[in-house]
């Protein structure tokens with residue numbers, strides 16, 4: 001299936017930084033009723049685990065080269081079986097150098113979305129991995145993660161916070177334009193300032209939804225939250241609102257934790273039930 005789509009003159013390419021990975025479903029969806037997976041085994045892998053990957057979306061237009069999210073980073077990541085991030089190799093495969101990136105748009109600041117933002121230099125200050133980029137973060141997300149007690153216990157302190165001192169952070173709110181034909185849309189709940197990117201070109205619309213959901217089971221069970229959703233009540237409202245709108249407008253959509261090759265598609269609504277139709 002597709003890893004690349006065109007929205008008018010804008011191209012969106014899905015890139016896998018890390019994965020595929022799999023985790024026990026009960027560790028990720030502890031709210032699922034005990035027999036909930038029995039009738040829905042197709043949302044898990046053969047070992048009945050939650051399959052996922054850490055994706056980045058490359059968004060290229062005539063006047064902008066953007067990545068949405070910055071993956072898990074180079075690694076090796078001991079907690080992920082020694083996995084090493086593939087973003088840089090993948091960008092090179094697409095003919096994109098780090099210098100070409102003019103915006104790094106963060107859906108939110110969890111560790112699996114910020115890993116490549118800064119390059120650490122032994123014995124010296126970190127430097128931006130994408131030296132010509134603005135780093136785009138929502139205002140509520142920034143406010144949340146930079147509270148002193150939150151910051152000091154989070155990877156954001158090392159991986160993102162130095163960007164502010166370098167003058168490279170741009171803060172957004174709902175509907176803030178980011179580049180021509182692209183704007184931030186507030187989709188809170190997974191984190192306080194989670195945001196998605198709306199892409200419009202030549203009458204076509206695309207929506208890079210970030211972590212509004214994590215698994216295809218959430219199309220049929222939109223109230224089911226992953227345990228990573230920080231404010232589950234808000235995440236449920238956002239998920240239902242977003243799915244309803246995406247289905248009604250048949251918007252080309254991406255979700256970063258769905259498996260690559262099936263993480264670009266349409267949300268379909270038949271009667272009261274949503275489903276996912278990858279392109």
Ligand SMILES: [Zn+2]
Nearest residue numbers: 110112113211
């Ligand atoms: Zn994530």
